[in-house]
Amino acid sequence: MAVSVDLLSNPVFVLGSFLVLFIFHNYLHKQPQHGKKYHPTAATVLHLLFNYDKLHDYMTTLSEKYKAYRLYNPVHGMVYTTDPVNVEYILKTNFKNYGKGYYIRSVTSDLLGEGIFTVDGDQWREQRKVASQEFSTKVLRDFSSVTFRTNTIKLGKILSQAADSNEIIDINDLFMKLTMDSIFKVGFGIELDNLGGNEEGVRFSLAFDDANNLTYKRFVDPTWKIKKFFNIGLEAELKRNLKIIDDFVYKVIQLKIEQMQMSKDESLLKKDDILSRFVEVHHNNPKYLRDIILNFVLAGKDPIAISMSWLIYELCKHPEIQEKVAKEILEALNVKSEEIIDVVDFIDRVTDSALEKMPYLHAALSESIRLYPALPMDPKVSFGDDVLPDGCSVKRGDMVAYMPYAMGRMKFIWGDDALEFKPERWLDQDGRYRQESPFKFTAFQAGPRTCLGREFAYRHLKIIASVLLGCFVFKLSNEKQVMSYRVSINVHVEGPLRVCVSRRSGFQNP
Numbered sequence: 001m002a003v004s005v006d007l008l009s010n011p012v013f014v015l016g017s018f019l020v021l022f023i024f025h026n027y028l029h030k031q032p033q034h035g036k037k038y039h040p041t042a043a044t045v046l047h048l049l050f051n052y053d054k055l056h057d058y059m060t061t062l063s064e065k066y067k068a069y070r071l072y073n074p075v076h077g078m079v080y081t082t083d084p085v086n087v088e089y090i091l092k093t094n095f096k097n098y099g100k101g102y103y104i105r106s107v108t109s110d111l112l113g114e115g116i117f118t119v120d121g122d123q124w125r126e127q128r129k130v131a132s133q134e135f136s137t138k139v140l141r142d143f144s145s146v147t148f149r150t151n152t153i154k155l156g157k158i159l160s161q162a163a164d165s166n167e168i169i170d171i172n173d174l175f176m177k178l179t180m181d182s183i184f185k186v187g188f189g190i191e192l193d194n195l196g197g198n199e200e201g202v203r204f205s206l207a208f209d210d211a212n213n214l215t216y217k218r219f220v221d222p223t224w225k226i227k228k229f230f231n232i233g234l235e236a237e238l239k240r241n242l243k244i245i246d247d248f249v250y251k252v253i254q255l256k257i258e259q260m261q262m263s264k265d266e267s268l269l270k271k272d273d274i275l276s277r278f279v280e281v282h283h284n285n286p287k288y289l290r291d292i293i294l295n296f297v298l299a300g301k302d303p304i305a306i307s308m309s310w311l312i313y314e315l316c317k318h319p320e321i322q323e324k325v326a327k328e329i330l331e332a333l334n335v336k337s338e339e340i341i342d343v344v345d346f347i348d349r350v351t352d353s354a355l356e357k358m359p360y361l362h363a364a365l366s367e368s369i370r371l372y373p374a375l376p377m378d379p380k381v382s383f384g385d386d387v388l389p390d391g392c393s394v395k396r397g398d399m400v401a402y403m404p405y406a407m408g409r410m411k412f413i414w415g416d417d418a419l420e421f422k423p424e425r426w427l428d429q430d431g432r433y434r435q436e437s438p439f440k441f442t443a444f445q446a447g448p449r450t451c452l453g454r455e456f457a458y459r460h461l462k463i464i465a466s467v468l469l470g471c472f473v474f475k476l477s478n479e480k481q482v483m484s485y486r487v488s489i490n491v492h493v494e495g496p497l498r499v500c501v502s503r504r505s506g507f508q509n510p
């Protein structure tokens with residue numbers, strides 16, 4: 001056993017074996033197989049490991065050559081596509097044939113259990129039904145808006161102090177804390193207070209982020225199961241993080257169950273948060289509640305923080321666009337240039353109807369999500385043999401992934417200016433926001449499994465952005481800084497995003 005683990009850790013052995021298999025595989029696939037056609041094999045799964053730090057740019061480069069291609073993997077076939085026609089087929093037309101399957105579930109289930117992100121079939125349908133009902137309730141809408149407003153005020157105050165003291169701040173770190181606090185409050189009715197520096201909250205958040213990254217690494221490491229078995233390397237690290245996460249989450253669940261059981265007067269018990277409503281029905285199943293919590297945190301926290309960070313980064317790189325966004329916000333909120341206002345007064349004006357008068361902000365958000373989609377690559381498993389609309393075959397058990405990150409950079413989809421940050425591409429001649437086909441703009445997925453939180457996400461992004469951009473001007477502390485991303489389940493900003501903030505005229509100390 002020890003010998004095989006040593007060999008698996010030896011890059012020369014692993015690379016050599018792959019090269020031999022790769023050449024053999026290429027030879028086989030060049031032979032006609034009962035008239036079937038397969039996508040060209042562009043590289044091997046090991047190339048993903050070697051290019052891990054710039055994984056999505058690497059996949060984009062391959063996508064510039066082929067709209068769909070295979071990566072050689074001895075375990076199962078891997079097909080990657082940026083072709084909207086294939087994407088529509090996988091996500092909608094033949095939805096039944098493509099799902100998470102055993103492979104994706106086995107990679108993600110230590111972290112996400114049997115939550116909505118890992119299951120298929122009836123299990124998925126049931127959870128989707130309950131979650132859709134939750135998302136459509138007025139209670140959730142109102143409670144989440146209040147929570148995001150309250151936490152945005154906290155963030156506004158931190159930025160005010162930074163503006164007064166000319167302090168450089170890491171806005172990415174603040175967004176991660178803001179969204180963790182907000183999602184925890186909406187999901188579980190608990191003040192985590194990451195923004196205020198609560199130690200336990202910060203510890204949980206770090207463990208969650210690390211577990212998220214380590215889980216993603218499994219997709220490119222064919223030896224992860226062996227490492228898990230021997231509890232070595234990254235798998236040992238993942239196990240430590242999962243323990244921190246589980247200890248914390250089970251404590252939250254226990255507390256919630258006790259609170260609900262102790263409350264004598266049912267009518268006084270507040271059940272605004274999502275966990276309270278699930279506890280009513282599933283209080284005997286803490287594992288199920290744990291999975292719901294973690295899937296909800298994964299769904300809601302990172303995508304909002306990430307989208308805000310990339311938006312601020314792009315607006316720092318394009319100060320003229322930042323001014324245009326701010327002008328629209330101030331007009332929509334009816335803030336006069338001579339008016340003196342603080343963050344609390346400001347947020348009172350950010351009503352739903354005011355947010356609807358901000359199509360340019362909406363466009364700027366879509367533009368940064370197009371270029372930096374929270375989920376850069378989304379793999380599905382083919383449940384049966386199939387032929388994609390481009391005429392190429394996939395076999396039962398093959399993984400077929402569409403790639404929102406690479407798709408956002410394809411000239412054949414967005415035109416020659418695909419790489420430019422240009423909110424105008426989302427507006428019609430009259431300046432009204434124009435929806436794109438979900439099979440071209442795939443950041444929220446599409447078809448029956450489309451993101452359930454899309455409307456929720458835009459509303460919260462617009463609340464945060466309208467307050468921050470209406471009250472402050474942002475600049476990169478180092479204007480030459482070029483941000484890169486960290487590879488994980490979500491496409492995070494790599495490292496700190498250091499910015500300087502100054503007040504807009506008329507905006508005063510709260």
Ligand code: HEM
Nearest residue numbers: 128299300303304307374375443444445449451452453457
């Ligand atoms: C910019 C923000 C967001 C983006 C880009 C985004 C993107 C996505 C994507 C790509 C999926 C499909 C994932 C998969 O294949 O497993 C998804 C699913 C989902 N999203 Fe979002 N999301 C965002 C925000 C949110 C928020 C804030 C929530 C809720 C709080 C949410 C709730 C969900 C849920 C419940 C699903 C699972 C749908 C299903 O499998 O039926 N999302 N989202």
